[in-house]
Amino acid sequence: MMTVAELDAIKAKLHSQMMLRKGSEAGEDTYRKHVLVCGGTGCTSSGSMGIINKLNEELKKNGIENEVKVIKTGCFGLCALGPIMIVYPEGSFYSMVKEENIPEIVSEHLVKGNVVERLLYSETVTDSGIKSLNETNFYKKQHRVALRNCGVISPENIEEYIALDGYQALAKVLTQMTPEDVIQTILDSGLRGRGGGGFPTGKKWQLARNLVKDADQKYVCCNADEGDPGAFMDRSVLEGDPHVVIEAMAIAGYAIGATQGYIYVRAEYPIAVERLRIAIGQAREYGLLGDNILGTGFKFDLDLRLGAGAFVCGEETALMTSIEGNRGEPRPRPPFPAESGLFQKPTILNNVETYANVPQIILNGADWFASMGTEKSKGTKVFALGGKIHNTGLVEIPMGTTLREVIYEIGGGIPNGKEFKAAQTGGPSGGCIPAEHLDIPIDYDNLISIGSMMGSGGLIVMDENNCMVDIAKFFLEFTVDESCGKCTPCRIGTKRLYEMLEKITSGNATLEDLDKMEKLCYYIKNNSLCGLGQTAPNPVLSTLRYFKDEYLAHVVDKKCPAGVCQDLLTYKIVADKCKGCTACARKCPVGAISGTVKEPHSIDTTKCIKCGACMATCKFGAIVKE
Amino acid sequence: MVNIKINGIEYSVEEGTTILEACRQNGIRIPTLCWLKDINAIGACRICVVEMSGARSLTAACVYPLSKFDEGKNILTHSPAVLESRKMTLQLLLSNHNMDCLACARSGNCELQALCKELGVDDSSYFEGAKNEFDIDTSSKHMYRDDNKCINCRRCVAACEKYQGIGVIGANERGFKTEISCAFGMDLANTACVSCGQCITACPTGALSEKDDTDKVWEALADPEKVVVVQTAPAVRASLGRLSVIR
Numbered sequence: 001m002m003t004v005a006e007l008d009a010i011k012a013k014l015h016s017q018m019m020l021r022k023g024s025e026a027g028e029d030t031y032r033k034h035v036l037v038c039g040g041t042g043c044t045s046s047g048s049m050g051i052i053n054k055l056n057e058e059l060k061k062n063g064i065e066n067e068v069k070v071i072k073t074g075c076f077g078l079c080a081l082g083p084i085m086i087v088y089p090e091g092s093f094y095s096m097v098k099e100e101n102i103p104e105i106v107s108e109h110l111v112k113g114n115v116v117e118r119l120l121y122s123e124t125v126t127d128s129g130i131k132s133l134n135e136t137n138f139y140k141k142q143h144r145v146a147l148r149n150c151g152v153i154s155p156e157n158i159e160e161y162i163a164l165d166g167y168q169a170l171a172k173v174l175t176q177m178t179p180e181d182v183i184q185t186i187l188d189s190g191l192r193g194r195g196g197g198g199f200p201t202g203k204k205w206q207l208a209r210n211l212v213k214d215a216d217q218k219y220v221c222c223n224a225d226e227g228d229p230g231a232f233m234d235r236s237v238l239e240g241d242p243h244v245v246i247e248a249m250a251i252a253g254y255a256i257g258a259t260q261g262y263i264y265v266r267a268e269y270p271i272a273v274e275r276l277r278i279a280i281g282q283a284r285e286y287g288l289l290g291d292n293i294l295g296t297g298f299k300f301d302l303d304l305r306l307g308a309g310a311f312v313c314g315e316e317t318a319l320m321t322s323i324e325g326n327r328g329e330p331r332p333r334p335p336f337p338a339e340s341g342l343f344q345k346p347t348i349l350n351n352v353e354t355y356a357n358v359p360q361i362i363l364n365g366a367d368w369f370a371s372m373g374t375e376k377s378k379g380t381k382v383f384a385l386g387g388k389i390h391n392t393g394l395v396e397i398p399m400g401t402t403l404r405e406v407i408y409e410i411g412g413g414i415p416n417g418k419e420f421k422a423a424q425t426g427g428p429s430g431g432c433i434p435a436e437h438l439d440i441p442i443d444y445d446n447l448i449s450i451g452s453m454m455g456s457g458g459l460i461v462m463d464e465n466n467c468m469v470d471i472a473k474f475f476l477e478f479t480v481d482e483s484c485g486k487c488t489p490c491r492i493g494t495k496r497l498y499e500m501l502e503k504i505t506s507g508n509a510t511l512e513d514l515d516k517m518e519k520l521c522y523y524i525k526n527n528s529l530c531g532l533g534q535t536a537p538n539p540v541l542s543t544l545r546y547f548k549d550e551y552l553a554h555v556v557d558k559k560c561p562a563g564v565c566q567d568l569l570t571y572k573i574v575a576d577k578c579k580g581c582t583a584c585a586r587k588c589p590v591g592a593i594s595g596t597v598k599e600p601h602s603i604d605t606t607k608c609i610k611c612g613a614c615m616a617t618c619k620f621g622a623i624v625k626e
Numbered sequence: 627m628v629n630i631k632i633n634g635i636e637y638s639v640e641e642g643t644t645i646l647e648a649c650r651q652n653g654i655r656i657p658t659l660c661w662l663k664d665i666n667a668i669g670a671c672r673i674c675v676v677e678m679s680g681a682r683s684l685t686a687a688c689v690y691p692l693s694k695f696d697e698g699k700n701i702l703t704h705s706p707a708v709l710e711s712r713k714m715t716l717q718l719l720l721s722n723h724n725m726d727c728l729a730c731a732r733s734g735n736c737e738l739q740a741l742c743k744e745l746g747v748d749d750s751s752y753f754e755g756a757k758n759e760f761d762i763d764t765s766s767k768h769m770y771r772d773d774n775k776c777i778n779c780r781r782c783v784a785a786c787e788k789y790q791g792i793g794v795i796g797a798n799e800r801g802f803k804t805e806i807s808c809a810f811g812m813d814l815a816n817t818a819c820v821s822c823g824q825c826i827t828a829c830p831t832g833a834l835s836e837k838d839d840t841d842k843v844w845e846a847l848a849d850p851e852k853v854v855v856v857q858t859a860p861a862v863r864a865s866l867g868r869l870s871v872i873r
Contacts, residue, residue, distance in 0.1 A: 310800070327796070329797075330670070331669075332668070332686060333706065334690070334692070335691070358754065480801055482798050482801065483800065483801035484801070485778065485797065485801045485804030486668070487669070487672055488672050488718055488719060488777075489672055489718070491802055492721060493718055495756070495801070495802040496753045496755050499754075499755040520714075520753075523714045526674075526683040526707075526711065527675060527683065529669055
């Protein structure tokens with residue numbers, strides 16, 4: 001068992017070395033430098049493990065393995081530029097590092113102290129010298145609360161977490177606060193669920209504490225079954241800072257009176273699962289999970305449950321059904337989990353990112369948290385930027401930041417000088433936001449009012465080359481595949497909705513079909529058993545609301561304005577531009593192109609299979625699709 | 627007791643009573659499909675939806691327990707929105723249903739058919755689209771399963787598990803492809819099925835049916851070489867006996 005004094009001692013012992021990593025003057029360590037390499041899923045898949053091995057090898061070769069420490073961290077957020085590596089105390093940010101760059105970085109930078117500017121993230125290199133990472137466009141508007149330790153500490157070392165105030169919040173609640181105080185603090189902070197629904201977290205805890213008076217057992221669950229296409233903030237927290245979730249769940253256990261917790265994490269996140277296993281093991285070893293935590297008599301333990309890849313298991317009742325060992329299907333509410341949840345006991349279920357905010361709220365106070373954000377949405381939110389945007393990756397911004405700031409400043413705008421068309425938030429449950437709403441401050445209620453939702457924070461940017469009907473079809477295809485099949489509206493309704501979209505994109509729909517489709521959307525929303533079905537038509541409804549002209553173009557003119565829907569396209573050769581080089585005719589797999597050498601060619605549309613090979617081959621831009 | 631209004635008229639019911647029970651106690655009919663008294667209340671088919679004041683969407687009456695939080699609420703059991711939704715649910719079910727009704731063993735005795743009539747489904751092909759095509763399981767001696775007629779109400783699943791304690795059927799696959807069948811798609815004959823027939827009794831459509839040996843009887847009767855003896859089967863009595871033991 002560990003006491004609070006021992007916890008403080010670990011913190012004091014490691015504090016100065018951690019400060020070195022924050023670039024602070026006060027930083028001191030037996031190691032001269034810390035090299036942090038991202039070990040998140042993104043950078044791992046682009047080869048960061050090879051870089052770590054090479055680094056260690058080169059350090060040894062140069063005899064400085066006792067002077068420079070290599071640390072595998074979680075995600076830095078700028079996934080587009082991975083693998084990423086930072087050298088402290090100077091904070092040099094190397095991006096897109098390759099194994100062959102390592103000998104040079106080691107001999108020049110780590111041995112001689114000459115930063116290899118050529119390999120740095122170009123945005124940090126200016127005429128007047130190298131600027132700090134926090135001054136770059138990607139980072140300067142960010143405010144990291146949930147992600148505060150990601151890319152800073154080693155997720156596999158509990159002492160590094162403790163050094164940066166880890167488990168201090170748990171110590172504080174166990175020694176200085178009553179469960180009611182904890183709940184009140186969370187209520188006052190205004191924290192709302194980060195998984196999508198936005199339900200006030202404090203309210204959830206309060207209900208679970210008070211609704212059933214004589215419960216012999218209660219449970220604390222963590223929803224780590226992140227499944228929205230394009231969203232990976234929960235994975236990032238688990239991979240970069242797993243202890244924050246463990247600490248927050250113990251705090252929640254104390255608040256509601258539970259002694260057992262479950263983290264339901266998808267098996268497709270092997271790195272997150274592995275680090276959680278290590279973290280839970282370490283927390284038990286240090287007496288921060290188990291009986292008599294910190295000598296206060298409080299008992300709490302955690303177990304992992306792996307999800308088998310069903311999106312619906314992110315829905316709270318389906319998740320609990322799955323933990324119970326049954327087919328992951330939602331069940332009707334009421335009763336709500338606060339009254340009868342896992343194994344029919346009072347249960348709270350919060351999302352990973354929600355938990356990641358909790359220890360900070362306890363330590364810094366509700367007012368600190370509530371000072372960030374908008375009137376009804378407090379704090380920060382992590383977004384996963386994807387699609388047609390320069391800086392794809394993870395960003396954490398205060399609520400109330402505008403979409404324009406996120407896309408054009410943090411995200412670096414849209415590549416190839418293309419025009420912004422829409423941003424999709426909230427994944428398959430969300431909607432598309434058009435350019436007219438770019439300046440709306442992002443928060444739960446604003447997004448709902450414009451027909452989208454926060455969701456878990458996926459943000460996919462679309463440009464003029466995206467067809468909005470096709471986008472709606474993409475998300476519907478996902479929902480159709482992920483429907484559990486229990487209730488009629490979702491099982492059959494979404495399938496029929498998808499087929500109607502197919503009818504539109506193939507040019508076979510009538511205006512009557514559009515009306516029928518809208519009617520079906522509202523039916524599915526109003527009649528489905530769980531949130532998956534109730535929100536499934538949102539991508540269709542929001543694109544119908546803002547991009548009706550595109551639907552009409554498909555239905556009435558039988559054209560796809562963005563040039564995406566194959567069935568509505570014809571490839572043509574512009575005679576003025578064609579030089580008669582015959583390249584396209586030779587490339588065409590079905591012999592649809594004919595013509596004489598040095599004369600304009602033509603395409604036989606009855607033979608053309610619209611593969612686009614001719615267009616890609618033509619050097620003169622003479623082939624167009626319309 | 628909870629005081630509520632149903633279609634504007636005040637009623638007082640015991641806390642925990644479902645909307646469906648409250649309506650039945652007071653002579654108000656709400657149609658159901660997947661609901662089966664005591665054993666299956668899962669809110670899956672959505673035929674029993676009602677409009678409830680203060681609710682964001684429609685509520686399935688069979689699984690909504692009335693509590694003190696519902697005090698004073700008004701429940702509409704036959705509003706235009708409710709009727710339209712019920713009808714659309716049926717139309718969706720029909721869009722993935724083998725509609726060979728004339729030759730179906732349950733024709734005239736089919737709950738789906740009766741509901742379509744009751745709710746005025748006058749366009750059985752309102753929704754067009756792909757249908758599932760399942761193989762018919764004829765492996766068992768006493769019955770067949772034709773999932774092309776199944777509406778996924780899961781009453782058979784509940785009957786097998788809760789009436790008889792056998793549990794050899796359940797949902798396989800997911801979404802549109804969901805199929806009620808045996809584990810790993812095994813034939814019923816290869817499972818621990820005890821041929822009790824409770825699932826057939828529970829089925830609202832013709833998806834489950836006993837094998838019909840009438841033709842064999844005619845054949846035997848027509849055979850001058852054969853003496854035909856009639857004996858009643860003990861299945862009914864045995865089945866009821868077993869039922870009481872389990873309960």
